[in-house]
Amino acid sequence: xxxxxxxxxxxxxxxxxxxxxxxxxxxxxxxxxxxxxxxxxxxxxxxxxxxxxxxxxxxxxxxxxxxxxxxxxxxxxxxxxxxxxxxxxxxxxxxxxxxxxxxxxxxxxxxxxxxxxxxxxxxxxxxxxxxxxxxxxxxxxxxxxxxxxxxxxxxxxxxxxxxxxxxxxxxxxxxxxxxxxxxxxxxxxxxxxxxxxxxxxxxxxxxxxxxxxxxxxxxxxxxxxxxxxxxxxxxxxxxxxxxxxxxxxxxxxxxxxxxxxxxxxxxxxxxxxxxxxxxxxxxxxxxxxxxxxxxxxxxxxxxxxxxxxxxxxxxxxxxxxxxxxxxxxxxxxxxxxxxxxxxxxxxxxxxxxxxxxxxxxxxxxxxxxxxxxxxxxxxxxxxx
Amino acid sequence: xxxxxxxxxxxxxxxxxxxxxxxxxxxxxxxxxxxxxxxxxxxxxxxxxxxxxxxxxxxxxxxxxxxxxxxxxxxxxxxxxxxxxxxxxxxxxxxxxxxxxxxxxxxxxxxxxxxxxxxxxxxxxxxxxxxxxxxxxxxxxxxxxxxxxxxxxxxxxxxxxxxxxxxxxxxxxxxxxxxxxxxxxxxxxxxxxxxxxxxxxxxxxxxxxxxxxxxxxxxxxxxxxxxxxxxxxxxxxxxxxxxxxxxxxxxxxxxxxxxxxxxxxxxxxxxxxxxxxxxxxxxxxxxxxxxxxxxxxxxxxxxxxxxxxxxxxxxxxxxxxxxxxxxxxxxxxxxxxxxxxxxxxxxxxxxxxxxxxxxxxxxx
Numbered sequence: 001x002x003x004x005x006x007x008x009x010x011x012x013x014x015x016x017x018x019x020x021x022x023x024x025x026x027x028x029x030x031x032x033x034x035x036x037x038x039x040x041x042x043x044x045x046x047x048x049x050x051x052x053x054x055x056x057x058x059x060x061x062x063x064x065x066x067x068x069x070x071x072x073x074x075x076x077x078x079x080x081x082x083x084x085x086x087x088x089x090x091x092x093x094x095x096x097x098x099x100x101x102x103x104x105x106x107x108x109x110x111x112x113x114x115x116x117x118x119x120x121x122x123x124x125x126x127x128x129x130x131x132x133x134x135x136x137x138x139x140x141x142x143x144x145x146x147x148x149x150x151x152x153x154x155x156x157x158x159x160x161x162x163x164x165x166x167x168x169x170x171x172x173x174x175x176x177x178x179x180x181x182x183x184x185x186x187x188x189x190x191x192x193x194x195x196x197x198x199x200x201x202x203x204x205x206x207x208x209x210x211x212x213x214x215x216x217x218x219x220x221x222x223x224x225x226x227x228x229x230x231x232x233x234x235x236x237x238x239x240x241x242x243x244x245x246x247x248x249x250x251x252x253x254x255x256x257x258x259x260x261x262x263x264x265x266x267x268x269x270x271x272x273x274x275x276x277x278x279x280x281x282x283x284x285x286x287x288x289x290x291x292x293x294x295x296x297x298x299x300x301x302x303x304x305x306x307x308x309x310x311x312x313x314x315x316x317x318x319x320x321x322x323x324x325x326x327x328x329x330x331x332x333x334x335x336x337x338x339x340x341x342x343x344x345x346x347x348x349x350x351x352x353x354x355x356x357x358x359x360x361x362x363x364x365x366x367x368x369x370x371x372x373x374x375x376x377x378x379x380x381x382x383x384x
Numbered sequence: 385x386x387x388x389x390x391x392x393x394x395x396x397x398x399x400x401x402x403x404x405x406x407x408x409x410x411x412x413x414x415x416x417x418x419x420x421x422x423x424x425x426x427x428x429x430x431x432x433x434x435x436x437x438x439x440x441x442x443x444x445x446x447x448x449x450x451x452x453x454x455x456x457x458x459x460x461x462x463x464x465x466x467x468x469x470x471x472x473x474x475x476x477x478x479x480x481x482x483x484x485x486x487x488x489x490x491x492x493x494x495x496x497x498x499x500x501x502x503x504x505x506x507x508x509x510x511x512x513x514x515x516x517x518x519x520x521x522x523x524x525x526x527x528x529x530x531x532x533x534x535x536x537x538x539x540x541x542x543x544x545x546x547x548x549x550x551x552x553x554x555x556x557x558x559x560x561x562x563x564x565x566x567x568x569x570x571x572x573x574x575x576x577x578x579x580x581x582x583x584x585x586x587x588x589x590x591x592x593x594x595x596x597x598x599x600x601x602x603x604x605x606x607x608x609x610x611x612x613x614x615x616x617x618x619x620x621x622x623x624x625x626x627x628x629x630x631x632x633x634x635x636x637x638x639x640x641x642x643x644x645x646x647x648x649x650x651x652x653x654x655x656x657x658x659x660x661x662x663x664x665x666x667x668x669x670x671x672x673x674x675x676x677x678x679x680x681x682x683x684x685x686x687x688x689x690x691x692x693x694x695x696x697x698x699x700x701x702x703x704x705x706x707x708x709x710x711x712x713x714x715x716x717x718x719x720x721x722x723x724x725x726x727x728x729x730x731x732x733x734x735x736x737x738x739x740x741x742x743x744x745x746x747x748x
Contacts, residue, residue, distance in 0.1 A: 135604065223715075
């Protein structure tokens with residue numbers, strides 16, 4: 001009985017020992033397992049996070065795609081194109097006394113409307129200042145920005161814009177009174193320079209003077225008309241601005257013959273229409289609307305002879321005017337889009353001469369804006 | 385008999401010419417010391433240098449009905465820019481053939497303003513007249529019914545836009561400003577701190593910043609395709625801005641009230657709203673009429689800042705007119721014309737406030 005008891009005690013002790021050892025072993029093993037498990041868990045959590053991040057990104061991309069990929073659809077649904085224009089710039093974008101919009105940039109917008117709707121009048125204009133122009137495009141207030149904007153790398157990338165075909169090659173120049181007796185901008189050391197504030201013009205002229213080791217004293221005036229007035233009143237020796245403006249400024253001088261434009265051009269200002277980044281179809285449409293005007297001039301098609309040209313047997317003309325089909329479908333437009341542009345707006349040469357050419361108050365020569373065949377930069381890829 | 389005649393003769397001897405009449409007045413006021421004499425001479429010289437050339441330029445050599453080419457050849461002012469361009473300056477981009485509509489709207493507004501000048505007309509019917517007038521103006525401008533072609537608000541411009549922004553801005557800002565002032569005086573901490581934060585925030589930034597915020601930053605937060613009318617955005621910014629300033633002016637009036645007024649109202653058993661409506665505000669608002677009106681006048685002139693967000697108010701249409709190469713050189717004439725319009729509006733307000741002050745004067 002005692003023996004039994006003793007044995008019982010032993011067994012119990014052993015059992016306790018075994019259970020204890022096992023427990024410890026389990027404990028250790030468990031500890032190791034739980035360590036592994038927590039590692040795995042954190043990995044899983046990481047992966048889940050990556051997945052959700054990716055999903056989020058994907059969603060954002062989708063949203064963007066929906067937002068910006070449908071400009072053409074939106075425009076069609078609205079029934080008109082909302083174009084951002086200058087509003088104050090004669091020859092480029094300005095409403096006349098009767099509220100009719102005129103200018104090179106306005107005609108560019110009209111060409112896009114002619115391409116999309118077959119009716120150049122289906123445009124509404126939003127006048128924008130230099131400060132509000134890009135936001136208006138980014139926020140979707142306008143569909144296309146045709147407001148004498150210089151294409152630069154920064155604007156093309158960081159601002160989320162896409163620039164299309166250049167519709168005017170500008171550059172910064174100098175207007176001087178002849179009595180100054182200067183033949184080149186390099187002789188302008190120490191000059192008082194009239195310049196508009198807050199534009200690239202101001203930076204360019206400062207850079208130019210610094211690069212050539214010359215001094216200048218800027219006379220900064222906010223408004224173009226006031227700037228010209230100050231210059232003619234002799235408050236500064238030289239007026240600097242985009243070359244497209246200088247001719248016009250010279251034309252309003254009390255005595256235009258007393259003033260001359262220096263041959264130096266100190267900056268590159270390719271002015272191009274802009275659209276929101278990421279909507280390639282819409283960009284193509286804007287691009288080829290401008291190019292259609294250039295190509296029409298190259299092919300000798302004008303608003304007057306375009307109907308006759310429909311019967312032309314030249315395959316280039318036939319493709320261009322949509323007699324041979326294909327171009328319109330590729331762009332998602334009517335086959336007659338180029339015909340409509342030329343018929344209602346004109347070719348690039350007509351548009352140029354009508355708005356800024358030698359017979360207008362601006363009196364600008366074609367220069368860089370001539371066709372490549374005439375020594376200019378206007379060059380269109382083939383329409384095929 | 386003889387004696388009396390001599391006395392008469394003596395008494396009728398006139399004082400020396402140098403002490404009466406124009407000469408006497410000039411001696412007494414303009415040449416009473418060597419310093420004042422020099423100042424007088426300098427002023428006369430300045431006037432002689434300035435006035436004749438100005439009169440020459442503005443009236444004698446000036447052209448009133450000519451082409452721009454004739455103007456360029458002429459020496460004097462070219463007022464011809466006004467008859468040639470007045471419709472664009474006054475109505476901006478509004479469709480040319482429908483410009484009688486904003487014209488009529490302005491006439492209605494001016495008529496209502498003049499009618500309301502007389503305090504005898506301040507009855508309930510006047511409120512209805514304003515309501516009907518404003519609706520009528522809105523219909524005229526917007527169109528779309530009764531055979532009037534619809535005109536979008538983006539095309540509104542010139543004088544109607546300036547008046548619209550100021551009249552609506554001021555009428556909405558004034559009550560809001562009074563509420564803010566009362567809120568700032570409130571004993572409820574939440575309302576008090578909200579009002580203080582609002583007033584100080586708005587007064588801490590220039591109006592231009594608010595306009596930029598409303599026109600550039602705000603649209604970026606809106607979903608694609610949703611755009612709030614640019615005029616409305618500017619209008620809200622102007623109201624918010626003016627209200628904060630009015631609030632501070634009104635607070636000055638409230639703090640100027642004697643404690644006795646509050647106590648008297650309380651002892652009559654009036655509650656807060658009755659105290660304010662019947663006792664405090666009528667007196668406080670009366671004291672602050674002059675600063676309020678000067679605030680409203682500066683708000684009216686501030687509406688010209690919408691130029692920078694490309695709204696075609698009176699100033700912007702003038703600037704656009706001047707970008708026409710034919711008329712580019714004649715900015716002085718155009719700006720003088722616009723200045724006269726602004727002056728007329730501001731003078732109307734200040735003369736009205738003077739009259740209101742006199743009429744409300746209770747001798748306190």
